[in-house]
Amino acid sequence: MSFSGTILRRISRRASFVVLGIGLVANGCTAREEPVAPSQDRPNILLIVTDDQRVMPLSPMMRHTEEWFGAQGTAFTQAFAATPRCCPARVSFLTGLYAHNHHIYGEGVTPSALAAVEPLMIQQRLHEAGYRTALFGKFLNNWPNERNPANFDRWATTPIVKYAGAEWNVDGAIQVVHQNSTSFVGDMSIAFFQESESRDEVPWFLHVGFMAPHPPSEVEPRYRRASVPPLRLSVAMREEDRRDKPPFVRKQRLPTVSEIQSRRVPQLRSLVAADDQIDRIMT
Numbered sequence: 001m002s003f004s005g006t007i008l009r010r011i012s013r014r015a016s017f018v019v020l021g022i023g024l025v026a027n028g029c030t031a032r033e034e035p036v037a038p039s040q041d042r043p044n045i046l047l048i049v050t051d052d053q054r055v056m057p058l059s060p061m062m063r064h065t066e067e068w069f070g071a072q073g074t075a076f077t078q079a080f081a082a083t084p085r086c087c088p089a090r091v092s093f094l095t096g097l098y099a100h101n102h103h104i105y106g107e108g109v110t111p112s113a114l115a116a117v118e119p120l121m122i123q124q125r126l127h128e129a130g131y132r133t134a135l136f137g138k139f140l141n142n143w144p145n146e147r148n149p150a151n152f153d154r155w156a157t158t159p160i161v162k163y164a165g166a167e168w169n170v171d172g173a174i175q176v177v178h179q180n181s182t183s184f185v186g187d188m189s190i191a192f193f194q195e196s197e198s199r200d201e202v203p204w205f206l207h208v209g210f211m212a213p214h215p216p217s218e219v220e221p222r223y224r225r226a227s228v229p230p231l232r233l234s235v236a237m238r239e240e241d242r243r244d245k246p247p248f249v250r251k252q253r254l255p256t257v258s259e260i261q262s263r264r265v266p267q268l269r270s271l272v273a274a275d276d277q278i279d280r281i282m283t
Contacts, residue, residue: 042129042131042203043203044203044204044205044206045126045131045203045204045205045206046205046206046208046281047205047206047207047208048208048210048278048281049090049093049137049138049207049208049209049210050210050212050213050271050274051086051138051161051209051210051211051212051213051214052086052213052214052215052267053212053213053271058070060227060229061226061228061229061268061269061271061272061275062271062272062274062275062278063275064275064276064278064279064282065275065278065279068278068279068282082098082099083098083099083105085105085106085107086107086141087104087106087107087109087140087141087142088102088104088105088106090139090140090141091104091114091117091121091140094121094122094123095117095120095121095122096122097120102117102120103117104117107141107142108142109140109141109142110142111142111143111144111147114140114142114143115147118149118150118151119150121151122205123135123149123150123151123152123205123207124150124151126151126205127151127152127153127205128151130202130203131202131203131204131205132153132196132199132202132203132204132205133151133152133153133154133204133205133206133207134152134153134154134155134189134192134204134205134206134207135149135152135154135155135156135157135206135207135209136154136155136156136157136185136188136189136192136206136207136208136209137156137157137181137185137207137208137209137210137211138157138158138159138161138209138210138211139157139159139207139209140159141159142159143157143159144159145158145159145160145167145168145169145174146169146174147169148169148172152207154171154188154192154195155169155170155171156168156169156170156171156177156184156185156188157169157209158177158181161211161214161215161216162181162216162218163180163181163182163211163216163217163218163219163270164177164178164179164180164181164218165177165178166181180218180219180220180273181210181211182210182211182212182220182270182273182274182277183220183273183277185208185209185210185277186276186277186280186281189206189208189277189280189281190280190281192204192206193206193281208281210274210277211270212267212270212271212273212274213266213267213268213270213271213274215263215266215267216266217263217266217267217269217270218266218270219266219269219270219272219273220273223269223270223272223273224269226268226269226272228264228265228268228269229268231257231260231261231264233257233260237254237255237260238254239254240254
């Protein structure tokens with residue numbers, strides 16, 4: 001997960017804010033009561049997160065996203081991940097805390113540690129403030145599938161990085177989702193918007209967590225021929241003398257161009273799929 005180009009855009013009649021983060025309890029308990037909010041101008045909040053996306057221009061793989069956010073958005077060109085690890089970065093993004101304050105330092109975190117930090121996250125504050133809250137897609141590494149995420153009224157999430165055929169927790173029920181996860185998350189998000197229209201006086205917070213472009217980057221057939229830009233090898237990809245690097249870098253074998261492409265091409269094509277779903281959501 002990375003935050004290489006966080007973009008903020010103001011939209012809609014309730015001065016809603018959309019954030020795109022490019023790259024985040026008691027056991028089994030969650031608040032399922034529908035929130036009641038007084039009618040007032042409070043922004044809807046849409047958080048869209050991709051997973052393992054490297055620093056890169058949005059075009060040509062995410063042209064819809066660039067069009068939606070480019071004209072009216074704010075690009076934080078000097079943004080960085082204080083902790084460039086997936087789970088710590090996700091927790092920091094949702095709590096506003098550095099890792100040395102929330103104490104989540106890696107992916108091998110225990111469920112009890114995640115449960116301890118969950119009350120500090122934004123969804124609790126918003127739910128207590130009367131927001132209708134939802135989570136569709138990836139939440140936190142090692143989050144137990146059988147544990148319902150607290151302070152969400154609707155959710156469909158899985159800790160398994162598998163684009164189709166994984167077990168998901170959908171509103172408290174464990175089920176296998178055979179649909180590609182990118183399209184599934186898009187469909188669930190659209191359904192949430194449609195449900196919210198009937199109670200438009202209640203503000204909402206929606207956390208959309210695409211797996212793309214995290215390997216194995218499985219793409220639907222309609223994206224398997226999507227064109228990708230030519231590969232330009234970075235200095236890191238060509239560096240043979242790594243004596244000044246940490247042990248875990250020194251011991252790794254430099255991949256061949258073919259190996260780089262075998263991973264890179266499906267990753268980029270999975271971003272095209274995510275871009276289409278972002279276009280649906282924004283529309």
